[in-house]
Amino acid sequence: MNIKTLCLGILSFGDASGYEIKKQLEGPFRHFYDASFGSIYPALGKLTGENLVDCTELAQQGRPDKKVYSITPKGRLDLVQQLLERPSQDRIRSDFLVIMLFAELLPAAHIDELVGQRIEDYRSSLDELCSQGKDDTASAAFVHGFGCAVYGAALRYLEDNRHRIVGESLRAQAEVAE
Amino acid sequence: MNIKTLCLGILSFGDASGYEIKKQLEGPFRHFYDASFGSIYPALGKLTGENLVDCTELAQQGRPDKKVYSITPKGRLDLVQQLLERPSQDRIRSDFLVIMLFAELLPAAHIDELVGQRIEDYRSSLDELCSQGKDDTASAAFVHGFGCAVYGAALRYLEDNRHRIVGESLRAQAEVAE
DNA sequence: ACGGACATGTAACACGTTACATGATTAA
DNA sequence: TTAATCATGTAACGTGTTACATGTCCGT
Incomplete structure (x- = not known):
């Protein structure tokens, strides 16, 4: 499971910025997967380039513009394709x-x-x-x-x-x- | 847990070649960790360079020389040091x-x-x-x-x-x- | 005054996998 | 004759982390 698919999945639940995606990943499900900013931001950039997500910039005072991403119809199709692939074996890393x-x-x-x-x-x-x-x-x-x-x-x-x-x-x- | 430490640990149980280490990693414990030849051989090379293991080459007919590795006293010390470090959180990758x-x-x-x-x-x-x-x-x-x-x-x-x-x-x- | 939350992004690095390269022996 | 086992090793690639770079606002 790569970060791109994970971001796409999270965006299928609703629009979010990179920062907000990271926050969601710190919720209860962090036990099963997580990601750092260093992987989320580049992933969102690639997804935008492939037209799987759209990006709307919101100007903010005293902060970098907040970039809110939305999954596109093409993105939803791609997500489903990814999810239909055979999952690799579960494993305990300990x-x-x-x-x-x-x-x-x-x-x-x-x-x-x-x-x-x-x-x-x-x-x-x-x-x-x-x-x-x-x-x-x-x-x-x-x-x-x-x-x-x-x-x-x-x-x-x-x-x-x-x-x-x-x-x-x-x-x-x-x-x-x- | 990196491959170098894992190899060192396996060698603490007895001498082995890279190939044999890989075989051991395919045993019942493969559910918890594994490694490919592409990581084992370089790891053994580095361990040899650091004098944590010794290497004895056994000539064989029609095959590459079998390199049998033994852990050195320095290697045992290093292994214990590694094992004393705080382990990272267990996690399910699924x-x-x-x-x-x-x-x-x-x-x-x-x-x-x-x-x-x-x-x-x-x-x-x-x-x-x-x-x-x-x-x-x-x-x-x-x-x-x-x-x-x-x-x-x-x-x-x-x-x-x-x-x-x-x-x-x-x-x-x-x-x-x- | 200080730390934490908000907010994005890049570069260097670590670590490992996959595929490639080579080649004999042996069992089905 | 075909595949598996034995045996080692390198190079390209993928994937993600950590540290760095920047800067404001808010609560204590």
């Missing part, structure tokens, strides 16, 4: 899991702290996702629910298995000390 | 979820098929992960278990909520047709 794989090389106390932090992270992400229950659309609710299900499972797993990895790590280090 | 967010733009039958495929994907990933229960180390078992927990949750969510998104999509399209 530095944490890589570190865990090499846990035996690290102090047990450090591992314990890491797991504790990750538990906190998942708990707060989950709280945030679950707390704002009502969604604009059924689609958003579906994606939302998916996030809650997965984060909840990760959280429960970490809580239930924390002792295992830390215990094992301590034991391995006791052996080395002998 | 084109599928993005498509679902825009489900109302697509034919209900297509959405249903997509969800069906994703269910199959998760089911086979889960089968694969769970079937090979025994792990070399407690760390590997922990990571393994995490994967099972998360994939299981995703699978159950999709199975339980498939009707919601497809039903909603059909209803929305019925409205448009009116």
Whole structure:
């Protein structure tokens, strides 16, 4: 999923400026994808060049003109085409899991702290996702629910298995000390 | 987590060639990270240049010399340093979820098929992960278990909520047709 | 007085993938 | 004979991040 398609999709919900798109990407769905200004602005420029979006400049006092983008009919067609393509496999990107794989090389106390932090992270992400229950659309609710299900499972797993990895790590280090 | 650190970590388990590292990355943990030859070979070259690994060339008949890499003491230190750094946030990368967010733009039958495929994907990933229960180390078992927990949750969510998104999509399209 | 929100944009950089280049061996 | 496995490596390309550049308004 590239930024261009993402911007096009967001614009299919309504007109927005680059800045506003970024704000939307900082909402609850930031857990699934995000983008920086450095990618959004060039993406909007390219989309405009391809006539997939229109740009209206609004003069503002003391600020750069606000550029409001609207998706064009051609843009809607293109979006649908992009969305019909086979999605790539879902994947978990986790530095944490890589570190865990090499846990035996690290102090047990450090591992314990890491797991504790990750538990906190998942708990707060989950709280945030679950707390704002009502969604604009059924689609958003579906994606939302998916996030809650997965984060909840990760959280429960970490809580239930924390002792295992830390215990094992301590034991391995006791052996080395002998 | 960059490829250099990943290669160093794998070499901490035992000597290997670039080709063998790639094979290991195609094992059960490919769900959490992977790498192509185009990144592994340059990474090993850089690691050798920094004296973090040693390279022994084995002459072979009718093939390029096999280069077997060993982690050096300096490499082990460096690996631990890397692993002690704060891991970035875990994240789900899912084109599928993005498509679902825009489900109302697509034919209900297509959405249903997509969800069906994703269910199959998760089911086979889960089968694969769970079937090979025994792990070399407690760390590997922990990571393994995490994967099972998360994939299981995703699978159950999709199975339980498939009707919601497809039903909603059909209803929305019925409205448009009116 | 200071930081944060608003507002856009570019350039350098990092990091990785894909395709290309080469070529023997072995199993179906 | 065809494809897969073994084995390494480079170059082009894609894609996105970070840092830089600029400047006002508003709340504390």
